[in-house]
Amino acid sequence: MTATTHEANVLGDDPFETANLLDPYPFLAKLRDAGAVSYLEATGSYAVAGYEEVYEVLTDFETYISSGGLGPRDIRQDSGWRPPSILESDPPIHTVMRRALTGVINPGTVRALREPFTPPAIELTEQLAQRDRFDAITDLAEKYPLRVFPDAVGIPDEGREHLLPYGNMVFNAFGPENYIFKQAFAHGDEHAAAVMRNCERENLNDTGFGARIWDRVADGLITEQQATLLVRALLSAGVDTTIFGIGNTLSVLARYPEAWARLRENPKLAKFAVDEALRLESPFQKFHRTVAVDTVLGGVHLPAGAKVLVFVGAANRDPRKWGDNADDFDLDRSASGHVAFGMGLHQCVGQPIARLEMEIVLQELLQRVAAIEPDGAPVPILHNVLRGFESLPVRITPA
Amino acid sequence: MTASAGATIEAVVDTVEIVADQVVSLVLRRTDGQPFQPWQPGAHIDVHVGDGLVRQYSLCSSPEELDHLRIGVLHVPDSRGGSKAVHALLAGTRLTISEPRNNFPLRDSRRYLFIAGGIGITPLMPMMEAADRAGREWTLIYGGRSRKTMAFAQQLEDRYGADRVRIVAEDEVGRLDLDGILGMPRAHMLVYACGPGGMLGAIEERCMGWPPGALHTERFVASSLGAGAANEPFEVELARTGTTVTVPNDKTILEAVEEVGVRVLSSCRGGLCGTCETQIISGEPEHRDAVLTEEDKEAGEVMLVCVSRAAAGCPRLVLDL
Ligand code: HEM
Ligand code: FES
Numbered sequence: 070m071t072a073t074t075h076e077a078n079v080l081g082d083d084p085f086e087t088a089n090l091l092d093p094y095p096f097l098a099k100l101r102d103a104g105a106v107s108y109l110e111a112t113g114s115y116a117v118a119g120y121e122e123v124y125e126v127l128t129d130f131e132t133y134i135s136s137g138g139l140g141p142r143d144i145r146q147d148s149g150w151r152p153p154s155i156l157e158s159d160p161p162i163h164t165v166m167r168r169a170l171t172g173v174i175n176p177g178t179v180r181a182l183r184e185p186f187t188p189p190a191i192e193l194t195e196q197l198a199q200r201d202r203f204d205a206i207t208d209l210a211e212k213y214p215l216r217v218f219p220d221a222v223g224i225p226d227e228g229r230e231h232l233l234p235y236g237n238m239v240f241n242a243f244g245p246e247n248y249i250f251k252q253a254f255a256h257g258d259e260h261a262a263a264v265m266r267n268c269e270r271e272n273l274n275d276t277g278f279g280a281r282i283w284d285r286v287a288d289g290l291i292t293e294q295q296a297t298l299l300v301r302a303l304l305s306a307g308v309d310t311t312i313f314g315i316g317n318t319l320s321v322l323a324r325y326p327e328a329w330a331r332l333r334e335n336p337k338l339a340k341f342a343v344d345e346a347l348r349l350e351s352p353f354q355k356f357h358r359t360v361a362v363d364t365v366l367g368g369v370h371l372p373a374g375a376k377v378l379v380f381v382g383a384a385n386r387d388p389r390k391w392g393d394n395a396d397d398f399d400l401d402r403s404a405s406g407h408v409a410f411g412m413g414l415h416q417c418v419g420q421p422i423a424r425l426e427m428e429i430v431l432q433e434l435l436q437r438v439a440a441i442e443p444d445g446a447p448v449p450i451l452h453n454v455l456r457g458f459e460s461l462p463v464r465i466t467p468a
Numbered sequence: 469m470t471a472s473a474g475a476t477i478e479a480v481v482d483t484v485e486i487v488a489d490q491v492v493s494l495v496l497r498r499t500d501g502q503p504f505q506p507w508q509p510g511a512h513i514d515v516h517v518g519d520g521l522v523r524q525y526s527l528c529s530s531p532e533e534l535d536h537l538r539i540g541v542l543h544v545p546d547s548r549g550g551s552k553a554v555h556a557l558l559a560g561t562r563l564t565i566s567e568p569r570n571n572f573p574l575r576d577s578r579r580y581l582f583i584a585g586g587i588g589i590t591p592l593m594p595m596m597e598a599a600d601r602a603g604r605e606w607t608l609i610y611g612g613r614s615r616k617t618m619a620f621a622q623q624l625e626d627r628y629g630a631d632r633v634r635i636v637a638e639d640e641v642g643r644l645d646l647d648g649i650l651g652m653p654r655a656h657m658l659v660y661a662c663g664p665g666g667m668l669g670a671i672e673e674r675c676m677g678w679p680p681g682a683l684h685t686e687r688f689v690a691s692s693l694g695a696g697a698a699n700e701p702f703e704v705e706l707a708r709t710g711t712t713v714t715v716p717n718d719k720t721i722l723e724a725v726e727e728v729g730v731r732v733l734s735s736c737r738g739g740l741c742g743t744c745e746t747q748i749i750s751g752e753p754e755h756r757d758a759v760l761t762e763e764d765k766e767a768g769e770v771m772l773v774c775v776s777r778a779a780a781g782c783p784r785l786v787l788d789l
Contacts, residue, residue, distance in 0.1 A: 128679070131655040160653045164677035171676035176742035177761045180770070337708065337789075340733050405735050405743075413679040414653065421742065 074370040078104040083111035084355070084378065085244050091449045093354060093456065094396070097383035105367025112141055112245065114357065114376040115369070118383035120390035120408075122367050126358055126379050128413040133377060134159050135415060137359025139243045141376055145359075152294070154302045156415060163414065169291045170299055170418045173281040179421040182221055186425060189216040190433040198437035198467045202444050205323070205461040210316035213430050214308055221422070222303050223277020224267040231263040236309035237452075243356050244453025268300035278303060303419065311423045313352035313450075313457030314343075315430055320461050321346045321398050322431075323443045328400045329435075333468075336435050342400060343427045348391075348407040349398050354382035354456045381408040382456060440466040476516070477504075481561045482536060488619040490543040491587060492555055493528070495536050499562060503534035507568035509594035510660075510686070513537060514566040517553040525554075526591035526662075526686075527568060528620070531598070537568070540619050542587040569718070571756060571775070572686040574598060575738075578656040580606040583649070583671060585663020586613075589620055591686055592662055596628065611636045611644040611667070650674040653682070662686040672758060681740045685758055702778035706730055706789040707749050721773040721787075730789055732773060739775035746773045751785035753778060 080103055082096055083089065089096045100107060100118040107116045117123050126133045136159045138144035144157065155166040193213060197203050211233075219229050234253075238260060241253040266272060270293075273279035279300045286296045322329050322342065332338050360375045371377065385407045388395045410417035417423070434441075444464040450457050482495040498504065512526045529538035541554045557563070574595045582592045589610055599606040608628075612618035615637045625633045636644050650659070650671065659682055661671050668685050675683040704721055705712045715724040722732055722744060735743040739757030747770055755765045757772040764770065771787075778785050 129655045130653075130679075160677070161651050164651060164653055166677075168674065168677040172673070175761075176745055176759055177764045180745075338731070341731060344733065405733075414655075416680050 073368070074365055075368050077106045077108040077115060077369045079108045079110060080116075081110055084109065084116070084380075085112065085247060085249075085453055087451065090249075090451055090453070093382065094386070097380060097386065100380065101383055101387060104369075106369040106371070109378065112376075112378065114141060114378045115371060116378045116380065117366070118380040118387075119367075120384040120387040123379055123381060123384035123408060124412060125366065126377060127381075127408065127411060127415075130159065130414040132361055132364050133358035134361045135163070135358065137357070137376070139356040139358075141245050141357060141378075143359055143374065143376065152298060154298055154305075155418075156302065156306070160414075165291055166295055166299055167414075167418070169282055169285040169295070170302075172285065173278050174418055174422065176421055178278075178281075179425055182217075182422065182425060183429070185220070186217045186429050187433075189213065190429045194430070194433040194437050197434075198465070200465075201467075202462065202464045205319040205463050206312075206316045206458050207460065209430070209434075210312050210319065210461075213315060214311040214426055217426065218307055218311065218422070219304075221277055222300065222307075223274040223279045224304070225272055225274075228263040228267055231260045232304060232308050235260040235264045236305050239305040240309060240353075240455050241453045247453070249451055249453055264301060264304055265297070267304065268297045270296070273300070306417075307419050307422065309455060309457075310352050310419075311426050313455055314347060314423055314427050316458050316461060317350035317352060317456065318343055318346035318427060318431060319434075319441070319463070320447055320458055321350060323441050323461070323463050325398050325400075326440060326442065328398065329441055331400060332431075333435050333439065336432050338400065339431045339435065340424065340428045341404075343424065343431060344404040344407070345398055345400060345402055347409040348385045348404040349396075350456060351382040351385050351407075351409040352455055352457060353409065353411075355380045355454050381411065384408050437468050438465045439468045476514075476564045476566055479537075479563055479565045481557050481559050481563065484557060484559050487540060488621075489617045491540055491617070491619040492543070493538055493540045493619070494554070494557065495529075495538050496563075496565065497536050504537055505567045506534065507531050508570055509574045509598045510572035510591050511568040511570040511594075512572075512591070513539070513568055515539070515554065516564040519553075521553070523554070526572075528590040528593040531594055537565075540587060540590045542619075572660075572662070572684065574660065575658060575684070577658040578604060579654060579658070580604060581649075581654075581657055581659045582606065582608040583644070583659065583661040583663070584608065584610045585644075585661075585667040586611075586617070587619060588661075588663035588667075588686070589618070589624075590662075592660060593620065593624070595660060596624070600628065606632065608633045609636060609644065609649055610634065611663075612638065614639040646670050646674055650678070653678040657682065659683045660685075681736050681738070683740070683758060684738070700778075700780070702782065703784045704778075705784060705786040707786055708789055715777070720775060721777065721785075725773065725789060732789065734774055737774045739772050742772065744772050744774045745770050747788035749786040749788055751778060752782040753785065754780070 097118055105122050109116050117126055135157055138157050238253045238257055241250050270283045282299050283296045285291050286293055332342055355378055358377045358379055360371045360373055363373050364371050386395045410420045441463050444462040447458045448460040450459045478499045479496040480499050482497045485493045487493045512524045514522050514524055516522055525539035527537055528540050543555045572591055580599050584592050615621055621635050665687055668687055701716045703712055703714050709730050713724045713728050715721050732744055735741045742759040753771040754777050756775040
């Protein structure tokens, strides 16, 4: 138990600096190479970027807790900007909330969504296939989840325009209070209030996931406040991430025409392509944990109360886990084990929904588009923790 | 491993011991005096109990001792005859069994929580021994109607101590408090539970608050394991690919399908995550996963090919692969 420890490598680089947000991978490679655990002067936090360490931090939820918040501030010390969500809680509070969500969102309930989720994807891709060029983000990736996901949760049409700005606030708040954060929070109160309204039982229809979550209040598992927070969690965690998931997948496939051709021949491979794209271009790149008790990780002593920045997007490209071609898209690779959806206790509840949406869009597009290629440079989005594109112009050959 | 489909061994009942009300423990040896093949905690054997009936019983002896196998059998009055036949066995009786097979393997972890309901204690016994030998942190919670119906309870308490072995007899302290037991998930802890369906359903519901994949269960139907069918080989027709593969008794559908170069998205490969869900076009599955709801299992439209197989008497499944 008296393992020798050494100091963390100190790095001056700032992961939240504009250049590192627009193209994170050179910095992430440097961070991985610097050692198992680094200390980032710019943020005052420790950082892990290798697969092994990221896996360890995510699975040891007793040592690396979530109730300190996923952002750089310890929200146990000062009250956060909103009541803590399931993401920002530990057992036993997390446990009942998670039980309620998993009981509602699981392979059985999500399977039933294939039917309602398919027609909007057909409609959108049919329209796009008539054009020779379009923007894969604004014309498709951004449109599709907003067409299907709010209906699955069962919120009214009114107020849906607040979902994207609200998601933007929630996720940017997992980074520092920089100019990106401030921009996201410009009309924050208005967006937050509108989304919270849609989490109330009387504003949810009787058939969506929202109502099913509220059912668990009646049987005593969760409180009314927890039900509101859980619906809010779906609405905030379920839109932006999936938009970026679709956009990132298309950004990769536009660069790999052979992969597109193989997928056209065998559309059953679509879900493997999605999985591999999630590994390579993980939409949720990084978030924090808080050290609960003094501990040692990768030979480095971490004091209680310290923040650890967990770079899942870097772990997903760690050559020690994925081999020398970790930075390449390989349709034949088994991406199983990637941490784009997290790992362990907080592993994404919405994973089956996100996968379903991504698979359906890709399959419908494959049916109608013979070839897809970049039509100018994609514009990466400036975001504290999500990786994605604002614009992705593509040129297509209709099938 | 290499045992061909349905390979059997001739064994003899060495000793019969009553270990609790309605529970007997049988020690079996090979008639040829040879050792049994190595096996891992969680394994079971098929016992041919006569009249074409085959029952599966978990091994509760030590995998370190291959000169014999021990099973515990609960007598269930209304069962289809399996347990009755076994209870009628005397020392010296010969019977046909299979080599040990494992549908309930113990995965490596830093900590374990074992939960047994009644005769569900049997597969957990070699697991505790292995966890103990490896120096892992573990606890057993063992529930039953009363101490005298709970096989091996005293023996386990004496061997490992009351702080690690918690006997919860309903007539003394009431039923298992599952909310208390599972309300606080622990990191790096796997839960292994074996017992009747009702108890496992309640455990599954509570473990939805645990890390995905933490819970491993084995269900007892009447007095024996699973639906009663052995791992028989069967055929799977891959409708999209246009080929048919044979799934031998020691391979899963997933493995057999992958061997012919067909890809199926998988993650846990243990019936825990739902990733390998596959559409069934025809045929009847035997579900062995911990993911699908009872309604899904009943409907029989999808199956998790990393663990589930064809039902007894269904020689061919047609899958959307
Ligand atoms: C490609 C799309 C998605 C990605 C990449 C993604 C990623 C993640 C990640 C990495 C986590 C774990 C965070 C942590 O460990 O602290 C997470 C948790 C979560 N996600 Fe997702 N997500 C996606 C889609 C969705 C969708 C569609 C929903 C809603 C249906 C959703 C709801 C949630 C919730 C509620 C949690 C918190 C779970 C908990 O704390 O127990 N996500 N997601
Ligand atoms: S791969 Fe996880 S259930 Fe089959």
